[in-house]
Amino acid sequence: MSEAYAPTGLPFDDIRRLVANMPGPDQEAVAAVRARDAELTKPPGSLGRLETLVEWLAAWQGTGTPAIERPLVAIFAASHGVTARGISAFPDSVNRAMLDNFTHGGAAINQLCNTYGLGLKVFELAIDQPTPDIVVEAALSEAACAATIAYGMEATANGTDLLCVGEMGIGNTTVAAAIYHALYGGQPQDWVGPGTGLDAEGVKRKAEVIGEAVTFHRAGAGDPLEVLRRVGGREIAAIAGAILAARHQRVPVILDGFVTTAAAAVLHAMDAATLDHCLAAHCSAEPAHVEVLRRLGKPPLLNLGMRLGEGSGAAIAAGVVKGALACWRDMATFATAGVAKKEH
Numbered sequence: 310m311s312e313a314y315a316p317t318g319l320p321f322d323d324i325r326r327l328v329a330n331m332p333g334p335d336q337e338a339v340a341a342v343r344a345r346d347a348e349l350t351k352p353p354g355s356l357g358r359l360e361t362l363v364e365w366l367a368a369w370q371g372t373g374t375p376a377i378e379r380p381l382v383a384i385f386a387a388s389h390g391v392t393a394r395g396i397s398a399f400p401d402s403v404n405r406a407m408l409d410n411f412t413h414g415g416a417a418i419n420q421l422c423n424t425y426g427l428g429l430k431v432f433e434l435a436i437d438q439p440t441p442d443i444v445v446e447a448a449l450s451e452a453a454c455a456a457t458i459a460y461g462m463e464a465t466a467n468g469t470d471l472l473c474v475g476e477m478g479i480g481n482t483t484v485a486a487a488i489y490h491a492l493y494g495g496q497p498q499d500w501v502g503p504g505t506g507l508d509a510e511g512v513k514r515k516a517e518v519i520g521e522a523v524t525f526h527r528a529g530a531g532d533p534l535e536v537l538r539r540v541g542g543r544e545i546a547a548i549a550g551a552i553l554a555a556r557h558q559r560v561p562v563i564l565d566g567f568v569t570t571a572a573a574a575v576l577h578a579m580d581a582a583t584l585d586h587c588l589a590a591h592c593s594a595e596p597a598h599v600e601v602l603r604r605l606g607k608p609p610l611l612n613l614g615m616r617l618g619e620g621s622g623a624a625i626a627a628g629v630v631k632g633a634l635a636c637w638r639d640m641a642t643f644a645t646a647g648v649a650k651k652e653h
Protein backbone atom coordinates (compact mmCIF):
# COMPACT_ATOMS: atom_id res chain seq x y z
CA MET A 310 0.00 0.00 0.00
CA SER A 311 1.19 3.51 -0.69
CA GLU A 312 1.07 6.11 2.01
CA ALA A 313 -1.56 8.83 1.58
CA TYR A 314 -0.41 12.00 -0.13
CA ALA A 315 -0.87 14.84 2.35
CA PRO A 316 0.98 17.98 1.25
CA THR A 317 2.02 20.03 4.25
CA GLY A 318 2.69 23.30 2.42
CA LEU A 319 6.19 23.28 3.89
CA PRO A 320 9.08 23.37 3.03
CA PHE A 321 8.68 22.68 -0.70
CA ASP A 322 7.00 26.08 -0.82
CA ASP A 323 10.42 27.76 -0.84
CA ILE A 324 11.38 25.75 -3.93
CA ARG A 325 8.08 26.60 -5.62
CA ARG A 326 8.73 30.29 -4.95
CA LEU A 327 12.12 30.09 -6.68
CA VAL A 328 10.43 28.48 -9.69
CA ALA A 329 7.73 31.17 -9.74
CA ASN A 330 10.23 34.06 -9.76
CA MET A 331 12.82 33.14 -12.37
CA PRO A 332 14.60 35.81 -14.43
CA GLY A 333 14.10 35.66 -18.19
CA PRO A 334 16.60 35.97 -21.07
CA ASP A 335 18.41 39.24 -21.80
CA GLN A 336 17.25 40.08 -25.33
CA GLU A 337 19.48 43.16 -25.60
CA ALA A 338 22.50 40.95 -24.94
CA VAL A 339 21.35 38.60 -27.71
CA ALA A 340 21.00 41.52 -30.12
CA ALA A 341 24.54 42.70 -29.28
CA VAL A 342 25.96 39.23 -29.97
CA ARG A 343 24.12 39.05 -33.31
CA ALA A 344 25.38 42.47 -34.34
CA ARG A 345 29.01 41.48 -33.83
CA ASP A 346 28.47 38.05 -35.42
CA ALA A 347 27.26 39.78 -38.62
CA GLU A 348 30.65 41.55 -38.91
CA LEU A 349 32.87 38.48 -38.51
CA THR A 350 34.96 37.19 -41.45
CA LYS A 351 32.69 34.28 -42.42
CA PRO A 352 29.55 33.81 -44.47
CA PRO A 353 26.50 34.66 -42.30
CA GLY A 354 25.21 31.54 -40.53
CA SER A 355 28.23 29.45 -41.50
CA LEU A 356 29.09 28.50 -37.92
CA GLY A 357 25.65 26.94 -37.58
CA ARG A 358 24.70 26.04 -34.06
CA LEU A 359 27.91 27.57 -32.69
CA GLU A 360 26.34 30.97 -33.42
CA THR A 361 23.20 30.27 -31.39
CA LEU A 362 25.31 28.86 -28.55
CA VAL A 363 26.93 32.28 -28.08
CA GLU A 364 23.49 33.93 -28.15
CA TRP A 365 22.37 31.45 -25.49
CA LEU A 366 25.38 32.32 -23.30
CA ALA A 367 24.66 36.05 -23.65
CA ALA A 368 20.93 35.66 -22.98
CA TRP A 369 21.47 33.82 -19.71
CA GLN A 370 24.66 35.51 -18.48
CA GLY A 371 22.79 38.75 -19.11
CA THR A 372 25.57 40.50 -20.99
CA GLY A 373 26.40 41.43 -24.57
CA THR A 374 29.98 40.37 -23.89
CA PRO A 375 29.59 36.77 -22.71
CA ALA A 376 32.65 35.13 -21.15
CA ILE A 377 33.70 31.70 -19.91
CA GLU A 378 36.38 32.31 -17.33
CA ARG A 379 35.32 30.01 -14.51
CA PRO A 380 33.51 27.03 -16.05
CA LEU A 381 32.70 24.29 -13.56
CA VAL A 382 31.71 20.63 -13.70
CA ALA A 383 29.77 19.81 -10.52
CA ILE A 384 29.39 16.09 -9.78
CA PHE A 385 26.79 15.09 -7.18
CA ALA A 386 27.35 11.65 -5.66
CA ALA A 387 24.81 9.55 -3.75
CA SER A 388 23.88 5.95 -2.93
CA HIS A 389 20.60 4.13 -3.48
CA GLY A 390 19.04 1.36 -1.37
CA VAL A 391 17.18 0.03 -4.42
CA THR A 392 20.48 -1.53 -5.58
CA ALA A 393 19.67 -4.45 -3.22
CA ARG A 394 17.22 -5.56 -5.94
CA GLY A 395 19.97 -6.29 -8.45
CA ILE A 396 19.29 -3.42 -10.82
CA SER A 397 22.90 -2.43 -11.58
CA ALA A 398 25.73 -4.38 -13.18
CA PHE A 399 28.11 -2.92 -10.54
CA PRO A 400 28.21 -2.94 -6.71
CA ASP A 401 27.61 0.03 -4.38
CA SER A 402 31.29 0.02 -3.40
CA VAL A 403 32.03 1.67 -6.77
CA ASN A 404 30.64 4.95 -5.41
CA ARG A 405 33.34 5.45 -2.77
CA ALA A 406 36.03 4.10 -5.09
CA MET A 407 35.03 6.52 -7.85
CA LEU A 408 35.06 9.47 -5.43
CA ASP A 409 38.68 8.55 -4.64
CA ASN A 410 39.32 8.20 -8.36
CA PHE A 411 37.96 11.73 -9.00
CA THR A 412 40.23 13.04 -6.23
CA HIS A 413 43.30 11.36 -7.72
CA GLY A 414 42.55 12.45 -11.27
CA GLY A 415 41.95 8.96 -12.65
CA ALA A 416 38.36 9.18 -13.96
CA ALA A 417 37.19 10.03 -17.47
CA ILE A 418 35.81 13.34 -16.23
CA ASN A 419 39.25 14.39 -14.92
CA GLN A 420 40.77 13.97 -18.38
CA LEU A 421 37.91 15.87 -20.04
CA CYS A 422 38.15 18.75 -17.55
CA ASN A 423 41.91 18.94 -18.17
CA THR A 424 41.41 18.86 -21.94
CA TYR A 425 38.78 21.60 -22.04
CA GLY A 426 40.00 23.77 -19.14
CA LEU A 427 37.09 23.17 -16.77
CA GLY A 428 37.06 23.23 -12.98
CA LEU A 429 35.78 20.10 -11.20
CA LYS A 430 33.97 19.95 -7.88
CA VAL A 431 32.51 16.82 -6.32
CA PHE A 432 29.61 17.11 -3.88
CA GLU A 433 29.30 14.01 -1.74
CA LEU A 434 25.79 13.43 -0.44
CA ALA A 435 26.17 10.91 2.39
CA ILE A 436 27.24 8.09 0.09
CA ASP A 437 27.75 5.73 3.04
CA GLN A 438 24.07 6.12 3.93
CA PRO A 439 21.99 4.95 0.98
CA THR A 440 18.47 6.31 0.64
CA PRO A 441 15.75 3.69 1.37
CA ASP A 442 14.59 1.18 -1.25
CA ILE A 443 12.05 3.12 -3.33
CA VAL A 444 9.93 0.01 -3.90
CA VAL A 445 8.74 0.10 -0.27
CA GLU A 446 9.59 3.57 1.03
CA ALA A 447 10.14 7.16 -0.11
CA ALA A 448 13.78 7.94 -0.87
CA LEU A 449 13.58 11.21 1.07
CA SER A 450 11.30 13.04 3.48
CA GLU A 451 10.03 16.40 2.28
CA ALA A 452 12.40 18.20 4.67
CA ALA A 453 15.41 16.15 3.55
CA CYS A 454 14.54 16.61 -0.12
CA ALA A 455 14.17 20.38 0.24
CA ALA A 456 17.42 20.54 2.23
CA THR A 457 19.24 18.55 -0.46
CA ILE A 458 17.89 20.82 -3.19
CA ALA A 459 19.21 23.76 -1.14
CA TYR A 460 22.59 22.04 -0.78
CA GLY A 461 22.80 21.66 -4.56
CA MET A 462 22.50 25.43 -4.81
CA GLU A 463 26.08 25.60 -3.50
CA ALA A 464 27.27 24.60 -6.98
CA THR A 465 27.23 28.21 -8.13
CA ALA A 466 28.56 29.67 -4.87
CA ASN A 467 32.10 30.28 -6.12
CA GLY A 468 31.21 32.50 -9.02
CA THR A 469 31.16 30.10 -11.94
CA ASP A 470 30.02 31.47 -15.31
CA LEU A 471 29.14 28.15 -16.98
CA LEU A 472 27.86 25.20 -14.95
CA CYS A 473 27.99 21.57 -16.15
CA VAL A 474 25.97 19.20 -13.95
CA GLY A 475 26.91 15.54 -13.53
CA GLU A 476 26.42 12.65 -11.13
CA MET A 477 27.81 9.46 -9.65
CA GLY A 478 25.58 6.89 -7.96
CA ILE A 479 25.29 3.19 -8.67
CA GLY A 480 21.63 2.41 -9.36
CA ASN A 481 20.70 5.91 -10.42
CA THR A 482 19.61 4.99 -13.96
CA THR A 483 16.84 3.04 -12.17
CA VAL A 484 15.92 6.08 -10.11
CA ALA A 485 15.97 8.32 -13.19
CA ALA A 486 13.77 5.87 -15.12
CA ALA A 487 11.34 5.73 -12.18
CA ILE A 488 11.08 9.53 -12.29
CA TYR A 489 10.34 9.47 -16.03
CA HIS A 490 7.75 6.72 -15.62
CA ALA A 491 6.08 8.61 -12.75
CA LEU A 492 6.08 11.92 -14.66
CA TYR A 493 5.23 10.64 -18.13
CA GLY A 494 3.33 7.37 -17.62
CA GLY A 495 3.53 4.68 -20.28
CA GLN A 496 5.06 1.33 -19.35
CA PRO A 497 8.14 0.86 -17.12
CA GLN A 498 9.98 -0.75 -20.05
CA ASP A 499 9.55 2.46 -22.07
CA TRP A 500 12.00 4.18 -19.69
CA VAL A 501 14.55 1.51 -18.74
CA GLY A 502 17.85 0.54 -20.31
CA PRO A 503 21.02 -1.37 -19.48
CA GLY A 504 22.69 1.46 -17.50
CA THR A 505 26.21 0.28 -16.66
CA GLY A 506 25.64 -2.91 -18.68
CA LEU A 507 22.76 -5.11 -17.49
CA ASP A 508 21.85 -8.08 -19.68
CA ALA A 509 18.31 -8.54 -21.04
CA GLU A 510 17.18 -10.39 -17.93
CA GLY A 511 18.56 -7.62 -15.74
CA VAL A 512 16.76 -4.96 -17.74
CA LYS A 513 13.50 -6.91 -17.34
CA ARG A 514 14.05 -7.07 -13.57
CA LYS A 515 14.81 -3.34 -13.55
CA ALA A 516 11.52 -2.61 -15.33
CA GLU A 517 9.63 -4.66 -12.75
CA VAL A 518 11.32 -2.78 -9.91
CA ILE A 519 10.46 0.57 -11.49
CA GLY A 520 6.85 -0.53 -12.04
CA GLU A 521 6.51 -1.59 -8.39
CA ALA A 522 8.09 1.62 -7.08
CA VAL A 523 5.92 3.91 -9.17
CA THR A 524 2.78 1.96 -8.27
CA PHE A 525 3.64 2.17 -4.58
CA HIS A 526 4.17 5.94 -4.80
CA ARG A 527 1.27 6.66 -7.16
CA ALA A 528 -0.34 9.01 -4.62
CA GLY A 529 2.46 11.51 -5.31
CA ALA A 530 2.31 11.26 -9.11
CA GLY A 531 0.57 14.62 -9.63
CA ASP A 532 3.30 16.68 -7.98
CA PRO A 533 6.79 16.70 -9.55
CA LEU A 534 8.52 17.50 -6.23
CA GLU A 535 6.70 14.56 -4.63
CA VAL A 536 7.92 12.35 -7.48
CA LEU A 537 11.47 13.60 -6.84
CA ARG A 538 11.43 12.88 -3.11
CA ARG A 539 9.64 9.54 -3.38
CA VAL A 540 11.37 7.76 -6.27
CA GLY A 541 14.38 10.06 -6.76
CA GLY A 542 17.57 10.35 -4.79
CA ARG A 543 19.92 12.88 -3.26
CA GLU A 544 22.03 13.58 -6.35
CA ILE A 545 18.92 14.18 -8.46
CA ALA A 546 17.49 16.58 -5.86
CA ALA A 547 20.81 18.44 -5.57
CA ILE A 548 21.08 18.78 -9.36
CA ALA A 549 17.59 20.31 -9.44
CA GLY A 550 18.80 22.83 -6.85
CA ALA A 551 21.95 23.59 -8.87
CA ILE A 552 19.87 24.24 -12.01
CA LEU A 553 17.56 26.59 -10.12
CA ALA A 554 20.37 28.46 -8.36
CA ALA A 555 22.17 28.92 -11.66
CA ARG A 556 19.07 30.47 -13.20
CA HIS A 557 18.76 32.99 -10.38
CA GLN A 558 22.49 33.81 -10.54
CA ARG A 559 22.55 34.14 -14.34
CA VAL A 560 24.72 31.11 -14.98
CA PRO A 561 23.97 29.03 -18.10
CA VAL A 562 23.75 25.28 -17.41
CA ILE A 563 24.82 22.28 -19.47
CA LEU A 564 22.90 19.09 -18.67
CA ASP A 565 24.74 15.78 -18.98
CA GLY A 566 22.97 12.51 -19.80
CA PHE A 567 20.04 10.29 -18.90
CA VAL A 568 20.43 10.68 -15.13
CA THR A 569 20.97 14.43 -14.81
CA THR A 570 18.11 15.01 -17.24
CA ALA A 571 15.77 13.42 -14.65
CA ALA A 572 16.39 16.39 -12.34
CA ALA A 573 15.68 18.72 -15.25
CA ALA A 574 12.48 16.81 -16.06
CA VAL A 575 11.19 17.38 -12.52
CA LEU A 576 11.71 21.14 -12.87
CA HIS A 577 10.24 21.14 -16.38
CA ALA A 578 7.11 19.40 -15.08
CA MET A 579 6.72 22.24 -12.55
CA ASP A 580 7.17 24.94 -15.22
CA ALA A 581 8.55 24.37 -18.72
CA ALA A 582 10.43 27.70 -18.58
CA THR A 583 12.71 26.43 -15.77
CA LEU A 584 15.02 24.89 -18.38
CA ASP A 585 15.30 27.85 -20.75
CA HIS A 586 18.86 28.50 -19.51
CA CYS A 587 19.86 24.85 -19.97
CA LEU A 588 21.58 23.15 -22.90
CA ALA A 589 21.25 19.38 -23.41
CA ALA A 590 24.86 18.31 -23.98
CA HIS A 591 24.26 15.00 -25.69
CA CYS A 592 21.92 12.13 -26.34
CA SER A 593 22.91 9.27 -24.06
CA ALA A 594 23.00 5.67 -25.32
CA GLU A 595 20.44 4.91 -22.62
CA PRO A 596 17.52 4.23 -25.00
CA ALA A 597 14.84 6.44 -23.41
CA HIS A 598 16.96 9.59 -23.34
CA VAL A 599 15.98 10.58 -26.87
CA GLU A 600 12.27 10.57 -25.95
CA VAL A 601 12.90 12.51 -22.72
CA LEU A 602 14.84 15.21 -24.60
CA ARG A 603 12.02 15.40 -27.15
CA ARG A 604 9.50 15.98 -24.36
CA LEU A 605 11.73 18.68 -22.87
CA GLY A 606 12.11 20.36 -26.28
CA LYS A 607 15.90 20.13 -25.96
CA PRO A 608 17.68 18.95 -29.12
CA PRO A 609 21.02 17.53 -27.90
CA LEU A 610 24.21 19.23 -29.05
CA LEU A 611 26.12 15.95 -29.49
CA ASN A 612 25.39 12.30 -30.13
CA LEU A 613 28.46 10.25 -29.27
CA GLY A 614 26.94 6.99 -28.05
CA MET A 615 28.13 7.82 -24.53
CA ARG A 616 26.57 6.32 -21.40
CA LEU A 617 28.96 7.22 -18.63
CA GLY A 618 27.54 10.04 -16.52
CA GLU A 619 30.03 11.95 -14.26
CA GLY A 620 29.18 15.07 -16.30
CA SER A 621 31.32 13.66 -19.14
CA GLY A 622 28.97 14.59 -21.99
CA ALA A 623 28.41 18.03 -20.49
CA ALA A 624 32.18 18.59 -20.29
CA ILE A 625 32.62 17.86 -24.00
CA ALA A 626 29.72 20.18 -24.82
CA ALA A 627 31.41 22.88 -22.70
CA GLY A 628 34.46 22.46 -24.92
CA VAL A 629 32.26 23.09 -27.97
CA VAL A 630 30.71 26.15 -26.30
CA LYS A 631 34.20 27.50 -25.49
CA GLY A 632 35.14 27.10 -29.15
CA ALA A 633 31.98 28.89 -30.23
CA LEU A 634 32.70 31.78 -27.87
CA ALA A 635 36.35 32.05 -28.97
CA CYS A 636 35.23 32.45 -32.61
CA TRP A 637 32.71 35.14 -31.72
CA ARG A 638 35.10 37.02 -29.44
CA ASP A 639 38.43 36.75 -31.30
CA MET A 640 37.70 36.50 -35.03
CA ALA A 641 38.58 39.49 -37.20
CA THR A 642 35.76 41.57 -38.67
CA PHE A 643 35.37 42.31 -42.40
CA ALA A 644 36.40 45.90 -41.67
CA THR A 645 39.58 45.15 -39.66
CA ALA A 646 40.74 42.30 -41.93
CA GLY A 647 39.89 44.08 -45.19
CA VAL A 648 37.84 41.12 -46.43
CA ALA A 649 35.10 41.89 -48.97
CA LYS A 650 31.50 41.44 -47.78
CA LYS A 651 28.87 39.35 -49.56
CA GLU A 652 27.68 41.02 -52.78
CA HIS A 653 24.50 39.18 -53.78
Ligand SMILES: Cc1cc2ncn([C@H]3O[C@H](COP(=O)(O)O)[C@@H](O)[C@H]3O)c2cc1C
Pocket residue numbers: 396397398399403407476477478479480481482483503504505506617618619
Ligand atom coordinates in the same frame (compact mmCIF):
# COMPACT_ATOMS: atom_id res chain seq x y z
C1 LIG B 1 33.27 2.35 -12.70
C2 LIG B 1 32.06 3.23 -12.97
C3 LIG B 1 32.22 4.59 -13.18
C4 LIG B 1 31.09 5.38 -13.45
N1 LIG B 1 30.96 6.69 -13.67
C5 LIG B 1 29.71 6.98 -13.86
N2 LIG B 1 28.96 5.87 -13.77
C6 LIG B 1 27.53 5.87 -14.02
O1 LIG B 1 26.94 4.60 -13.75
C7 LIG B 1 26.01 4.64 -12.68
C8 LIG B 1 24.60 4.43 -13.13
O2 LIG B 1 24.39 3.19 -13.77
P1 LIG B 1 23.56 2.03 -13.06
O3 LIG B 1 22.19 2.58 -12.82
O4 LIG B 1 23.56 0.92 -14.06
O5 LIG B 1 24.27 1.66 -11.79
C9 LIG B 1 26.17 6.01 -12.07
O6 LIG B 1 27.14 5.96 -11.05
C10 LIG B 1 26.65 6.84 -13.23
O7 LIG B 1 27.26 8.02 -12.87
C11 LIG B 1 29.80 4.84 -13.50
C12 LIG B 1 29.63 3.46 -13.27
C13 LIG B 1 30.76 2.65 -12.99
C14 LIG B 1 30.57 1.19 -12.76
Ligand SMILES: O=C(O)c1cccnc1
Pocket residue numbers: 482504505565566567568569593594595615616617618619
Ligand atom coordinates in the same frame (compact mmCIF):
# COMPACT_ATOMS: atom_id res chain seq x y z
O1 LIG C 1 23.51 8.94 -19.65
C1 LIG C 1 23.74 8.81 -18.44
O2 LIG C 1 23.61 9.76 -17.65
C2 LIG C 1 24.18 7.47 -17.90
C3 LIG C 1 24.02 6.32 -18.61
C4 LIG C 1 24.43 5.11 -18.06
C5 LIG C 1 25.00 5.10 -16.81
N1 LIG C 1 25.14 6.23 -16.13
C6 LIG C 1 24.76 7.40 -16.64
